[in-house]
Structures are given as C-alpha cells and as structure tokens.
Amino acid sequence: MTQTRAPLPQGLDEFLAAAGWSGATIEPLLGDASFRRYFRLHKEGRSAMLMDAPPPNEDPTPFLRAASWLDANAMRAPRIMAQDAPRGLVLLEDFGHQRMRDHLDEHPADEMTVYRGAIDALVRLHDLPPGPFLNYSLAEYLREVRLFLEWYCTARGIYVDAPAFVAAWEEALAPLLGRQRPGVTVLRDYHAENIMLLGSLEDQGLLDFQDALVGHRAYDLVSLLQDARRDVPHAVEAAMLAHYLRETGADPELFLADYARLGAQRNVKIVGIFVRLWRRDGKARYLDLIPRVWAQMERDLRHPALAPVAAWFDANIPADLRSAMGGSFEA
Incomplete structure (x- = not known):
C-alpha cells in the first residue's frame, strides 16, 4: 500500500545524484510507528529503498551501526548503498515486497x-x-x-x-x-x-x-x-x-x-x-x-x-x- 502524497526529503536530489540514482522514480510507502519514512526507488530495472530519518526526531546512526555489524557477521541485513546521516538519508538494498x-x-x-x-x-x-x-x-x-x-x-x-x-x-x-x-x-x-x-x-x-x-x-x-x-x-x-x-x-x-x-x-x-x-x-x-x-x-x-x-x-x-x-x- 502506498501513500498518495508525501513531501520528499530536503536535499534528496543532491543525495541521489551523488549515489548514482538521479532521475529515479520515487514511490512513497506506508509509514510505521516512528517518524521515519520509506520510499522505493526504481531506475533502469533496478530498485532500492530510501530511508528518511530526519533530525531532530530521528537519527539513522544506530541503524547504520547495527546494519554494518549484522552484515559483517553474515546476518541478512540490507546492504547500505549510500548515506548522509546528518540529513537522515540512507539508501538501502531493496528486499522486495514479501513480508x-x-x-x-x-x-x-x-x-x-x-x-x-x-x-x-x-x-x-x-x-x-x-x-x-x-x-x-x-x-x-x-x-x-x-x-x-x-x-x-x-x-x-x-x-x-x-x-x-x-x-x-x-x-x-x-x-x-x-x-x-x-x-x-x-x-x-x-x-x-x-x-x-x-x-x-x-x-x-x-x-x-x-x-x-x-x-x-x-x-x-x-x-x-x-x-x-x-x-x-x-x-x-x-x-x-x-x-x-x-x-x-x-x-x-x-x-x-x-x-x-x-x-x-x-x-x-x-x-x-x-x-x-x-x-x-x-x-x-x-x-x-x-x-x-x-x-x-x-x-x-x-x-x-x-x-x-x-x-x-x-x-x-x-x-x-x-x-x-x-x-x-x-x-
């Protein structure tokens, strides 16, 4: 299920350009119980997930630390493709739709x-x-x-x-x-x-x-x-x-x-x-x-x-x- 409208995070164009995802189609996803938001990106047959964890209510640093540790220990966390922690932006591997x-x-x-x-x-x-x-x-x-x-x-x-x-x-x-x-x-x-x-x-x-x-x-x-x-x-x-x-x-x-x-x-x-x-x-x-x-x-x-x-x-x-x-x- 997707939201019909959601304002995009500030600085997103610059972040996506640096990550090689400029021009991607952006699909907002239904949120959870936190202030975090998620978007699915599509570009040239590829997909990725964007986490928007905006300060001051959110800080992606604990997620990044845990994801890195899990990945280093062969636990299946999504790979971190790009990050801008001060802005709360993280580009992640897309695990798909099947919860x-x-x-x-x-x-x-x-x-x-x-x-x-x-x-x-x-x-x-x-x-x-x-x-x-x-x-x-x-x-x-x-x-x-x-x-x-x-x-x-x-x-x-x-x-x-x-x-x-x-x-x-x-x-x-x-x-x-x-x-x-x-x-x-x-x-x-x-x-x-x-x-x-x-x-x-x-x-x-x-x-x-x-x-x-x-x-x-x-x-x-x-x-x-x-x-x-x-x-x-x-x-x-x-x-x-x-x-x-x-x-x-x-x-x-x-x-x-x-x-x-x-x-x-x-x-x-x-x-x-x-x-x-x-x-x-x-x-x-x-x-x-x-x-x-x-x-x-x-x-x-x-x-x-x-x-x-x-x-x-x-x-x-x-x-x-x-x-x-x-x-x-x-x-």
Whole structure:
C-alpha cells in the first residue's frame, strides 16, 4: 500500500545524484510507528529503498551501526548503498515486497516452516559474540514498564500504586539478570512485519533493528512468538520454543520462566506505547491491537515467575478492564 502524497526529503536530489540514482522514480510507502519514512526507488530495472530519518526526531546512526555489524557477521541485513546521516538519508538494498506477515496471511500452512527459519536465524545470531551495543539493563526494563503507568493508567484515569509496580517488576526480573550476561544481540522488534522473505521460506532478511541492545536470549523469541500484530497459534509457539531449546541446549525450565518474564515485560510496555501512539501522535489504529497484547500479557502473568507482578495487577487494575483485555478506548 502506498501513500498518495508525501513531501520528499530536503536535499534528496543532491543525495541521489551523488549515489548514482538521479532521475529515479520515487514511490512513497506506508509509514510505521516512528517518524521515519520509506520510499522505493526504481531506475533502469533496478530498485532500492530510501530511508528518511530526519533530525531532530530521528537519527539513522544506530541503524547504520547495527546494519554494518549484522552484515559483517553474515546476518541478512540490507546492504547500505549510500548515506548522509546528518540529513537522515540512507539508501538501502531493496528486499522486495514479501513480508513474512503477508506471506503467512495468504499461506497459513507455511507457518511452521517460516517460523522455523526465523528461529534458526536467532540461533545463528545467538552463537555470535554480542555486538557493540549497550546492555539491556534493569533500569531500561523498568523505564519501559513505566510506560504502562504513564500512558495506559493515565488514559484510564485510574489511581495505582506506582512504587509497588516498580518493586514487583524488580523482584520478578532479578533472577534473569545474571542469565543475560555476557548476553546476545537483541534486535528488540523481531516479528513478522520486520522479516522479509527473499526467494525461499527460509531465506529471510532483517529490518528495523536500530534499537539493538545486548540482553537475554529469550527477548527476540518473545517478540516473534508473542507478536503484537498477528496471532501466532499456540502450537506454533510451543513448537518453536522446543526447536530453539533443542538447537541451543538451554535449560528448559529456566529459559521458559525467563521467556514468561520478558513476555510480560514486553507486552506491558507495548500496551503503554500503543496508548501513547494514540494520545500523543494521533495514531488510533494501534488501539485495535491492544486486546491481543493484553491477552498475551495475562497468559504470561500466570507463570509463577511473575507472581509479584500478577499480584499487583490483581490489586490495582479493575476487573472489568482486565476481563475486557484492556477494555475499549474512545478514539
């Protein structure tokens, strides 16, 4: 799907001329949840992707750093063809049109094969030494879960015990902190809309990894298998977790407990982010995704590892909102 009109980035003609793409046809693409924009370029039978990440709201430097590291380590990130970081312009290899999400919508029978390819990519990533990224610290985990208080609870107009919320998360997350050292590269937004199929079901390309950190092995599995944007059948989730455990030899009990911890943490964060996208940025379409995310969060909270957080939800979030999986918002 393309936008009918989109102003072109400033300085684009000069940038494309220097990159050898002067005179290319420019096709604006539907944006995402950030301030970044994307365009597909066509010239003489070739195509490329243009990222517009304009300052001060965006900075392409983290994307460029992560893409270079992934490429140097044989992970399938798009090649950087040209860049002008101060202007926020990056010309990228075009991975085509076939997102994992779109393929599975049309061919649900391929789910096991496609998801196994995505898990195998994580196995390869986790075999590497961690990349040159900051650590996924307890402070960052707590900053993220506070988004639930700041945006969801505020939008609901409900009074909650904020100090107890943070304390519950500190208690729940403490056991996994030692198990994420020395850590692995965590892409942080690894899901079916950020994975491209490049000619076969197992040949997959990575997108949207500019927020990479060094953290726990379970995080990107949560991102993939507890997808905020599509329903992943429980049978697929269970099979992929079992496949990962077989391939890596991770301790099943400890790993699945940490998977639940990070599942709850990520889903709580996403609820807050989706409300923020509505209230701050006027993107009401993200409200429709909250029931799925809320349901996944409730399932994670049933794990004994989340007992302190589950108790906080029981004491602070009204039952009618929880039974409605977060309730409905007036957009």
